[in-house]
Amino acid sequence: MKVPILELRNVDVFYGPIQALRDVSLEIHEGETVSLIGANGAGKSTLLMSIFGQPRAGGGEILYRGEDISKKSSHYIASNGIAQSPEGRRVFPDMTVEENLLMGTIPIGMTHAEEDLQRMFELFPRLKERRNQRAMTMSGGEQQMLAIARALMSRPKILLLDEPSLGLAPIVVKHIFQTLRELAKGGMTIFLVEQNANHALKLSDRAYVMVNGQIRMSGTGRELLEDPQVREAYLGGH
C-alpha cells in the first residue's frame, strides 16, 4: 500500500489543561480531496494548525510522506510542500494583490514567481483585474481567492484550506468551490476544513466528521452526504 501524503496517528492536542483533540487519526492520499466537517468548536481549525505545529501535538504522530513532522518548526513544514490558507483569509491588508502573491513564494524563493503568477491569474481572473489594488480594499470573496492563490504560490504538494466559505455569499461560495474542483482535477491534494458540509461533501472523495475533538465518522463524500445522522446534524435534516 502506498504511503499517505499526510497521516495523523492518535494525535492529542492540549490548550493548557483543556484537551482540544483526542486521539485523532486520519490519512490523506496523494491526489485526494479530503474534508473535515464539524460544528463550531469541534477542533477543526486546531487540527489544521497543529499540522503546522501551532499548537504542537501533545501526543501521537503527524507523518508527512512517512516522516514525523510533529516536532518540526512551522517554516520547515511550510517550505516542504504543505501550504495553508488560514481561517479568516488573513491576507496582508496594506500589500497589493501581486505583493501578497509574492509573499507566498517565501518558502521556495522567487525562481518560479513569474509563471506561478501567470497560473494564478488564469485560475482567478478576478485577481488579475485587481493586481495593483491593496488587498484591504477587496471584497471578502476576492480576499479568499487571494488567500488560496497565495497558498498555491509555494507550489505545495498538499493544500490545507480552513473554512474558505467563511462569511461569503452563497454565490461566491459556489464559485470558490468550483475553482477548488478544478484544482483537484488538476491533481492537487486538498484537505478542506469546513462547516458548510453540503458543499464540502459534494467536493470531497472522502470525509471525516469531527465532534468534540474526536473523529466520529468517516467515509466517502457521498456516503456521509446520505447518512441520516450527518444530515440531521449538519445539513438541517432535509
Add this chain to the structure above:
Amino acid sequence: MSAQSSSIDLKKSLLDTLLAGLLALVIFGPIVGVVLDGYSFNFHADRVVWSVAVVMAGRFLVSAFLQTSHGKKFSSRFDLTGSGVTVLPPGYKSNMRWILLLVVLVAAVLPFVANKYILTVVILGLIYVLLGLGLNIVVGLAGLLDLGYVAFYAIGAYGLALGYEHLGLGFWSAIPLAALLAAFAGAILGFPVLRMHGDYLAIVTLGFGEIIRLVLNNWSSLTGGPNGMAVPSPTFLGLEFGRKAKDGGIPFHEFFGIAYNPNLKYIFIYTVLFIVVMTVLYLKHRLTRMPLGRAWEALREDEIACRAMGLNHVLVKLSAFMIGASTAGIAGVFFASYQGFVNPTSFTFFESALILAIVVLGGMGSTVGVVIAAFVLTVVPELLRNFADYRVLLFGVLMVVMMIWKPRGLIRINRIGIAVPEGVAK
C-alpha cells in the same frame, strides 16, 4: 460637469463668511470692543468692526480658495479616508534624487559657513535622525512597539566610554564594536519577547530600558554612577583636534599646516556622522526592497498569516531588533564623542519617548518623514531656546493635532510595488 465643479459656489462662501463673522463678533465684541478706562468702560465700535471685517474677509478668501481646483487638491491631502500605504507602480521614479543632491550640497557647504552652535545643533539633529531610522525599522516596519530603545543608545555611548577607559578603544574602533554590542543586546532583549505583541511587548521593552539606565546609574565602580564618564575626543588617522596634542602626537591643524580652529572637532564629527547617516539611509532603502524588508512589513500586518506561510518569525523579529539596536549603538558613539562625557541622565525614558515621537510623527515606516520629524523635534526646540519650557507641551499638542489630521504621520508611506518579472501578462 467639470466646468460646474470648478466654479465657485458663492452662496456657500457667503454663508461661511457670515458664520465666521458672527463668531468673531461674539469673541471680539467684549474683548476688543470694551476698553477699561480708569474706572469706567469705553466702547470702541470701530475696533470691533475692523476685527470682524478682517476675519470675514479672511474666511471668504479661504472658502473661495478651497473651492478652486488648487484648493481641492490642497484639502484632499488632508483626506482621512485613504489611510495606509500608497503603492506606486514599480517603475516609479521620484524626484527624491534632486532633493538628495540639494541636501548633500547644503551639507557640504554647512561647515564652512556655520558657527559652532549651529554645527552642534545639526549634529544633534543627525544623531536623532539615526535613532529615528533605527527605531523606524523596529516600530515602523516590523510593528514591534519598543519603549526601551534608548537602552541601545546608552550601550553605544557607554561602549565608547568604558572601552576607552579599560581597553583603550578610540572613536573609530568603538563604532563597529558598539554596533555589535548593541545588536547583541537587541538579541538578548529579542529572545524573551518573541511571543509578545503590542502592549505586553511595550511593557517589557520599557523595563529593559530602565534596567540598563539603573545599572549605569548604580554600578558606580564601573560606570561612575551619576557622575558619568569622560569620553575621548575623536581622532582622524591618529591626528588630534585639540590645540596641543596630548601624548606627543601631532594635532590635525599642524599636520595640515592650517590655522587652529576650535570647531575642527565638531566639523569632523559632523562629516563622519553625515556620511554614516547617508549610508544608513541607503542601507535602509535597500533593506525595504529585500525579502527581509518585505517580511518585516508582512509581520507587522499579520503575524498569523506569516506563520501560516512558513515565514521564520524568530529570524525576522530578531533581525529587526538587532538592526534597529545596532543603529542606536552607532548613534550612541557619536553622541558620546560629541558631548565628551556620558552620564545616565541622557538616557531616560523621555529620550525613548522622543525617538518614538519622531517615528510616529514622521509616519511609521517612512524614511523621509522620520528625517524631517527628527530635525523638527530636535532642532526647533534648540533654536527656540526661549520656549524650551514649553517643549513637552508642544509635543503634546503636536501629537494630538497629528493624530486628528494625519493619523498615519507626516509623510504617508509610498511604497514602490515589487517589479514583476518580465513576461507576465500585463
